[in-house]
Amino acid sequence: MATITQLESLLSQDYQFGFVTPIEEESTPPGLNEDIIRMISAKKHEPDWLLEWRLAAYRAWLQMEEPRWANVKYPPIDYQKIVYYAAPKSLSGKRPKSLDEVDPELLKTYEKLGIPLREQERLAGVAVDAVFDSVSVATTLKEKLEELGIIFCSFSEAVQRYPELVRKWLGTVVPYTDNFFAALNSAVFSDGSFCYVPKGVRCPVELSTYFRINAADTGQFERTLIIADEGAYVSYLEGCTAPRRDTNQLHAAVVELIALDNAEIRYSTVQNWYPGDREGRGGIYNFVTKRGKCLGKNSKISWTQLETGSAITWKYPSCILIGENSVGEFYSVAITTNRQQADTGTKMIHIGKNTRSTIVSKGIAAGYGQNTYRGLVKILKGAENARNFSQCDSLLIGDKCGAHTFPYLEVRNPTARVEHEATTSRIGEEQIFYCRQRGLSTEEAVSMIVNGFCKEVIRKLPMEFAVEAQKLLSIQLEGSVG
Amino acid sequence: MSEPILVVRDLRACVNGKPILKGVDLTVYPGQVHAIMGPNGSGKSTLAQVLAGHEIYEVTGGEAIYCGKNLLEMKPEERAREGVFLAFQYPVEIPGLNNMEFLRAALNAIRKHRGLEEIDAFDFLNLVQERARRLGISEELLNRSLNVGFSGGEKKRNEILQLSILEPRLAILDETDSGLDIDALKAVAEGVNTMRSPERAFIVVTHYQRLLNYVVPDVVHIMYDGRIVQSGGKELAEELERRGYSWLEETVGSAR
Numbered sequence: 123m124a125t126i127t128q129l130e131s132l133l134s135q136d137y138q139f140g141f142v143t144p145i146e147e148e149s150t151p152p153g154l155n156e157d158i159i160r161m162i163s164a165k166k167h168e169p170d171w172l173l174e175w176r177l178a179a180y181r182a183w184l185q186m187e188e189p190r191w192a193n194v195k196y197p198p199i200d201y202q203k204i205v206y207y208a209a210p211k212s213l214s215g216k217r218p219k220s221l222d223e224v225d226p227e228l229l230k231t232y233e234k235l236g237i238p239l240r241e242q243e244r245l246a247g248v249a250v251d252a253v254f255d256s257v258s259v260a261t262t263l264k265e266k267l268e269e270l271g272i273i274f275c276s277f278s279e280a281v282q283r284y285p286e287l288v289r290k291w292l293g294t295v296v297p298y299t300d301n302f303f304a305a306l307n308s309a310v311f312s313d314g315s316f317c318y319v320p321k322g323v324r325c326p327v328e329l330s331t332y333f334r335i336n337a338a339d340t341g342q343f344e345r346t347l348i349i350a351d352e353g354a355y356v357s358y359l360e361g362c363t364a365p366r367r368d369t370n371q372l373h374a375a376v377v378e379l380i381a382l383d384n385a386e387i388r389y390s391t392v393q394n395w396y397p398g399d400r401e402g403r404g405g406i407y408n409f410v411t412k413r414g415k416c417l418g419k420n421s422k423i424s425w426t427q428l429e430t431g432s433a434i435t436w437k438y439p440s441c442i443l444i445g446e447n448s449v450g451e452f453y454s455v456a457i458t459t460n461r462q463q464a465d466t467g468t469k470m471i472h473i474g475k476n477t478r479s480t481i482v483s484k485g486i487a488a489g490y491g492q493n494t495y496r497g498l499v500k501i502l503k504g505a506e507n508a509r510n511f512s513q514c515d516s517l518l519i520g521d522k523c524g525a526h527t528f529p530y531l532e533v534r535n536p537t538a539r540v541e542h543e544a545t546t547s548r549i550g551e552e553q554i555f556y557c558r559q560r561g562l563s564t565e566e567a568v569s570m571i572v573n574g575f576c577k578e579v580i581r582k583l584p585m586e587f588a589v590e591a592q593k594l595l596s597i598q599l600e601g602s603v604g
Numbered sequence: 605m606s607e608p609i610l611v612v613r614d615l616r617a618c619v620n621g622k623p624i625l626k627g628v629d630l631t632v633y634p635g636q637v638h639a640i641m642g643p644n645g646s647g648k649s650t651l652a653q654v655l656a657g658h659e660i661y662e663v664t665g666g667e668a669i670y671c672g673k674n675l676l677e678m679k680p681e682e683r684a685r686e687g688v689f690l691a692f693q694y695p696v697e698i699p700g701l702n703n704m705e706f707l708r709a710a711l712n713a714i715r716k717h718r719g720l721e722e723i724d725a726f727d728f729l730n731l732v733q734e735r736a737r738r739l740g741i742s743e744e745l746l747n748r749s750l751n752v753g754f755s756g757g758e759k760k761r762n763e764i765l766q767l768s769i770l771e772p773r774l775a776i777l778d779e780t781d782s783g784l785d786i787d788a789l790k791a792v793a794e795g796v797n798t799m800r801s802p803e804r805a806f807i808v809v810t811h812y813q814r815l816l817n818y819v820v821p822d823v824v825h826i827m828y829d830g831r832i833v834q835s836g837g838k839e840l841a842e843e844l845e846r847r848g849y850s851w852l853e854e855t856v857g858s859a860r
Contacts, residue, residue: 517700547699551660556696558680559656559689560706560766561713570709574749575700 139394143231143254143336149208154201156180159309162207166278166312169285179298179308186302192465193494193526194434196370196407204372205340206310210254228254231334249274251315251331253344261315263327272356273318274329277345280316287318291349295378295415295442303374303436304411307343311376314344319354319385328584330359333375335395335406341372348378350385352418357388357584370398370433375410383418383445388426390583391439395431402461402490405433412439416448419474424451426582429464438496440469443477443505450479453579457572458491458523467497467528472505472538481512484576487523494526501538510540517575518548519568607672608633609774609805610655615666617654624650626830627666632774635802639816639841640809642827643849648809649693651827652778655807656690657683670774684710685717689772691763693779698750703762704732706750711769735768738798740791757788764795775799776807781815793818813845828852 150158159180163173188199210225232252249263251274267274273284280288298308315331335342350356373395379387389412398405408431414423425439441450452468470479485493499510516525527544549571557567573580610632617625624647632638640648654661655668657680668675675683698706712722723731736746739761751759760780767775777796781789796806796819808819816824816838824840825832833852834840844852 515699545699547697549698553696553698555658555680556692556698557706557710559684559692560710560770561681561684561717562709563681563713566709566713570706571698571701574702574705577700 139396141234143227145225145227145336146211147208147336148211149205149340152203152205154180154204154206154310158206162310162312165207166281168281171289172281175293175298176309179305180310182299183302183305183309186305188302192436193492193496193528194436194463194465196434196463199370199372199407201306206343207312208336208340209312231336232332249327249329251276251329253313253315253331253333254336267325267327270323270326271320272323272325273316275316277311277314277316277347280347284316284318287349288316288347291347291378291380293378295380295413296376296411301411303409304376307345307374307376307411310341311343311345314346314375315348315358315360316346317348317356317358319350319356321351322353323351324354325356328357328359330361332361335371335373341374343373344375346375346377347380348387348389349380350382350387350421352383352385354382354385356386357390359390359392359584361392361394370405370407372407372409373432375412377410377412377439379412379414379423381414381416381418381421381423381445381448384420385418386422386424387414388424388584389414389439391425391427391429392583393427393429393431393435396433397431397460397462398433400460402433405462406431408432408435408437410435410437412437413442413469414440414450415442416445416450416474416477418448419445420447421445422449422451424449424453424582425468426451426453426579427455427466428576428580428583429454429456429466432464433462435462435464435466437466438468440471441479442471442473443479443508444473445477446474447476447478448474449477452479452481452483452497453582454483455486455576455579456484456493456495457486457488458493459488461490463492463494465494465496467495469498469500470510472499472501472508472510475504475506476508477505478509479511481510481514482578483512483514484579485514485516485525486519486572486575487516487525488519489523491523492526493524494528496528496530498530498532499540500532501535501540503534505535506537508535508538510538512540512542514542514544515575516544516546517572518546521548521550606634608669609671610675610807611667611669612655613667613669615651615654615668616664617650617661618664619650619661623664624661624830625654628827628830628832630807630825630832632805632807634773634805635800636822637800637806637808637819639821639824639838640807640827640832641811641813641824641841641844643852644811646827647830648827649778652690652693652776652807652809655683655776656680656688681713684770684772685714687714687773689767689770689775691760691767691775691777691780693782695751695754695759695763697752697754699752701750703748703750704729704746707732707766707769710766714770732765732769735765739765739768739795740787741765756783757785760784760792761788761795764792768795768799771799771804773803774805774807776809778809779811780808781810781812789815790818813841816841826852 159176251261296304298305319325381387395406423441429435443450450470456464456466458464483495487493495514501508514527608631612630615628642648741761821838826834
């Protein structure tokens with residue numbers, strides 16, 4: 123059928139961020155053992171306690187098995203073939219003090235990605251931490267934020283400058299024993315972002331981290347830790363891209379969020395890792411553990427994600443609702459085209475009284491894409507009057523893709539109120555023909571349908587990025603139509 | 605007489621290799637309403653879909669000239685922008701696609717094709733609300749996803765709403781009357797009648813004569829086994845209604 127073929131070519135256009143930065147990098151030899159971990163830790167001049175923590179994580183990891191329960195298929199990963207640390211030579215040893223010291227190739231890379239780091243070209247109202255392979259290149263607006271007492275820097279810098287804060291919170295939300303990939307990350311994590319917003323401070327700008335994988339055969343293992351103290355507010359966004367390569371690369375990150383009394387954290391992700399080619403060669407394995415703890419009363423953690431890239435996505439940004447009246451939210455759009463697979467969703471763990479959670483998941487599958495929503499709503503005994511509303515919608519484009527929904531529900535308190543709604547709809551020839559008969563091209567029709575389908579979630583992204591996100595959606599759907 | 609809007613000559617079409625249209629001839633002039641009647645499976649809906657450009661049908665012969673242009677060479681969206689409108693027998697549901705936003709995008713696509721500017725959002729809103737009121741379509745339906753959760757009658761009224769906003773030169777109504785109660789039928793018929801004009805033509809595909817009591821045709825054709833076998837005035841529809849399709853099968857069938 124002509125229309126289906128058109129739809130498929132429409133949904134499988136070229137990846138725009140697939141270039142490689144020609145830069146000399148230094149890296150550890152492939153493979154993983156205690157020496158490699160010591161080497162990474164030494165490069166970062168880490169205190170002993172952190173090295174011990176890494177080694178403990180590594181030993182725990184050795185005892186674990188790679189999870190196989192996700193609804194995704196991939197050949198076994200050889201963990202001894204991965205390079206666990208790679209960094210531009212110019213950044214080795216010390217981090218540049220100002221942008222003038224940064225290798226121009228690196229600055230060019232971020233410009234090409236649409237993330238200019240230089241003051242005059244920057245997006246107003248956004249502070250950026252730019253992470254290139256295993257290290258942070260630069261963090262913008264840092265001094266301005268420090269005036270407000272807000273700490274926003276690379277993880278490595280935080281270890282040096284705020285070791286007590288890092289030590290107090292690291293691993294308190296995602297312990298290294300949590301799961302296979304979290305343990306691996308804890309052993310070898312190289313960089314990432316750290317943020318602390320002090321009591322009563324509302325962070326006036328969007329904080330964002332831009333992750334870029336450049337080197338071949340490396341894994342990226344970043345770690346992000348965000349703490350919002352009592353009454354604080356912060357909105358954070360991460361973006362990700364990687365070059366086009368025929369081999370798969372592993373990205374196993376850990377993100378931990380902590381919200382104290384009356385604090386609010388909004389965490390948004392625009393994930394556009396290289397998805398692999400049309401036949402499914404190459405692409406990033408995006409195996410990520412993200413979790414937030416609403417420790418304080420009336421605290422709120424809100425996850426919003428737009429997942430368009432990666433060959434495989436395995437992630438469940440979750441909320442542990444401990445504080446009374448705390449609120450957890452998860453808004454997600456996941457798109458899988460060609461041979462992409464996604465198994466994503468959330469966990470909402472209700473522990474405190476009057477805790478509330480909302481889940482809105484929109485899965486779009488096209489081509490041979492497989493899209494799975496997996497979500498757990500767990501209401502513990504003490505969670506009087508807990509409430510959850512979940513909505514999972516799937517949109518199938520064409521007839522070779524698949525959408526799957528696995529909602530898990532555990533309720534141990536009779537006062538809980540839990541609602542779940544799910545829909546599946548298919549966009550096929552008839553829908554497209556209808557739109558064309560009204561004067562719209564196939565491209566316009568698909569773009570309107572997809573945007574309409576995701577609207578609810580896109581609206582939750584910070585304003586500065588909502589436009590970007592929409593652009594990304596339409597790029598994802600752009601292509602040569604017959 | 606002015607130039608015809610549509611000239612169809614010996615049109616043949618297949619679906620999955622099976623011939624459905626076996627040589628259709630039809631000429632439609634501006635200002636006319638043509639009714640096409642016929643039993644199930646005679647090819648009337650196929651004719652409507654082929655004229656609109658549905659790619660499931662393969663045209664195997666003949667021609668269709670629309671306003672002097674070769675219709676069969678045009679993509680479906682080009683036909684629409686040139687003024688060919690099909691009111692669908694089964695309008696599809698499209699979740700997430702807002703009914704009014706869709707209509708605005710369609711109108712703007714057509715306006716752009718005609719070299720006009722995009723319609724002002726407020727003008728559009730006023731226009732749609734006024735037309736919707738006349739058709740008995742609630743504000744709430746306008747703001748829902750396209751056809752999602754609409755009753756059969758609401759879907760058909762929505763088709764006529766689109767017709768009245770998009771103002772085509774040639775409107776093809778594919779069994780728009782099927783499944784309508786009398787109130788909806790009257791609303792649809794009134795919507796069509798207010799659209800009748802000396803520049804515009806209608807092809808009304810219908811199984812029953814019922815709609816033709818309200819939308820009075822200039823010409824009635826009877827389709828049978830992929831061809832138009834008889835044409836006449838509105839009295840032909842009445843005769844068919846009185847005598848039934850079995851009469852047709854006897855007369856046409858034996859004549860062959």
